[in-house]
Amino acid sequence: MDQQQPPLALDVRGLGKTYPNGTRAAQDIDLRVAGGEIRAIVGQNGAGKSTLMKLLYGLEQPSSGEIRVRGERVRLSTPQDAIALGIGMVHQNLMLVPSFTIAENVVLGVEPGPAARVDRAAAAERTAALAEDAGLSVDPYARAESVSVGMRQRAEILKALHRGARILILDEPTAVLTPQETSDLFEAVRRLRDGGMTVLFISHKLKEVREISDHVTIMRAGRVTGTVRTEESTPAQLATMMVGRELSLDVSRPPARPGAPVLRVRSLHSGPEDGQPLHDVSFDVAAGEIVGLAGIEGNGQTELVEILAGLRQPTTGSVTVEDTDVTRLDAAAHRAAGIAHVPEDRLANGAALDQSVTDNLIVDRHDRPPLARRGRLHTRRARRLAEQLIQRYAIRVPHPAVPVGALSGGNLQKVIVARELSAGPRVLLAAQLTRGVDIGAMHFMYERLIEARDAGAAVFLVSADLGELLALSDRLLVIKDGRLTARFDDPADLTEERAGLYMLGVEHHPAGRIAHGLTPAGTP
Structure with missing residues (x-):
């Protein structure tokens, strides 16, 4: 008699998300992930990766389709629903309370001890035990604001484990880590996988995707375009599937x-x-x-x-x-x-998000020739320059008058780079x-x-x-x-x-x- 296969850890069928303004962020997504697997999700900016993760963590609700967790169809109205079903997420922008200790952050919301106070000794003991089991080294007593980015990230993972996560979403987890910290993280993630954890690993770094994942799912234009076994793929093949054309990975x-x-x-x-x-x-x-x-x-x-x-x-x-x-x-x-400056925080320091693409492209030269004469801006010249820069820097925008805040992260960065370099x-x-x-x-x-x-x-x-x-x-x-x-x-x-x-x-x-x-x- 054939043994019955265990249900998939995650089974997504026909998932779609259309916003009230008509924007389709996800279309007919099918995704099936087994328990004890590290699944990488890759794609260009705007491919739908972030939308999919939000749907799986209850931050957004789908317009169509269904999500099954361990064989059961579920409704994820809030992150609390996801957490209750064993889904945890570590965001790219870490969300620890800086003045709390690592242990206090790990147990935050589900603290040991009486409701009126936190049993700090029990919190530290619980954090240390979780850290040892998972291979995630932390100092339970250190304040989050005083430790390395790597330790803060490990604390976020421990926080998810403390809440009973069996499916763990890691969003760009190596973006600010050193090679040694990345290596330590990968060792811990493999250990979690070997213990039955299912990991969704979102990254732009194809080298790391190929190092850590068992399978890679590729997204483009809000759809899943394919899933491949990692060991049977090459970086060039993955890049081509992501962008829809051949792409050289060499830097000349x-x-x-x-x-x-x-x-x-x-x-x-x-x-x-x-x-x-x-x-x-x-x-x-x-x-x-x-x-x-x-x-x-x-x-x-x-x-x-x-x-x-x-x-x-x-x-x-x-x-x-x-x-x-x-x-x-x-x-x-x-x-x-x-001196031209492309700032590290493009949202806070690089652009006026409520102003148009044109305004952001000319903001440093709007008051002098050839765009202005006697302090008066020539709008046609400004529009012409913006169109030239949009074409030169391959900025994907329907119209130069669109607010720059409506662009994807990659296209917003292109606007900033175009402005700074064209000077x-x-x-x-x-x-x-x-x-x-x-x-x-x-x-x-x-x-x-x-x-x-x-x-x-x-x-x-x-x-x-x-x-x-x-x-x-x-x-x-x-x-x-x-x-x-x-x-x-x-x-x-x-x-x-x-x-x-x-x-x-x-x-x-x-x-x-x-x-x-x-x-x-x-x-x-």
Whole structure:
């Protein structure tokens, strides 16, 4: 007699989501995932991945179709319904309470002890036991605001496990992790899978998708276009299925031909008032080169870039662009000196979301020729320039008058990059250029960055993606606790694993070899 197969952990049939304005975010999605499987979900921005995850976690309700969990048809009206059915989700933007300890965050909402108070000892004991079982190392007593991004993420997973999750959704879980932290995470995820956990792994990083998943489901234009066994696929095949055409994954980067230093940073210090202090930061970026900055988030990258962009001022030290000292000047004066800035938070600092695509593309030049005369804007010229940039940067938008906030993340990023690069900057500050951007838009951004370099711009690239930094940087700096701790003048042979050791502070270069290595001078 044949043994009956156990029901699928997750069985989605004909799932669709149409919003009141007529937008179809998901159409006829079929997805079947077995228990004890790691299933990767990949696709371009706007492919429907986020909508599907929201439907599975009760953040959105479907317009059609059904969801079955372990064979039972379910209705997920709220995240609480999902949690009650054993579905947990770790969002890309972690949701811990900063002032609480790791243990307090893990048990939040289902705390041990009397209702009137939290039994902190029991919470710490429960967290430690969960961490040991899952292979997720945490300090139960440490405050969330004081630990690494990796530990905060592990705490989010433990929080889901504490609530009884048997299906775990991980949304871009490695976006800000070092290679070592990613490796530790993957080991823990495999351990959970081997214990019967079903994991949905959403990512743009095909290398990691192929390393961690058992199967890959590809989405495009709100539909599932296929599912393949991971071991039988190649990155090129997955990329082609995602974008609907052949796509090269190689980054073509001719050798740099750096000129004279354009951006000079000397002995920069900043205080701890509103972020990670900087300590004696000095470096140069020459015309025609890309200098990358690697580091775990929260080690001073944000503060450094904002000083260079004129959004905050240092305590001591200097920043010059060619012969102009911009140290104490405001952001407008920095732009006038030739500094362009692609900020890491495009929603807060990169765009006026309620204004049109045209307005966002011309906001830095609307008051001067050729777009304006005697302070009056020529709307036709502005519209013509916007149309040219939309075409040049392949921005998917139905009309230049559409509010930029209505665009997908990748297209919004293209608007910002188009504005900044079309200004012909002397210095380009590019922070987290491709965060949350799909693989097609990612390689488009890489090409534009290399074009800017080859046109003579001095490019300072900050990224949480080590693979991206190693692929694009002509020279590489590493920052830890607000200090530059390593310099690689030829990172061609540098591995992600070795760079990660410097990011963690396990290895570092002598201070003199950083401070005096301001311009290219051979491999350290």
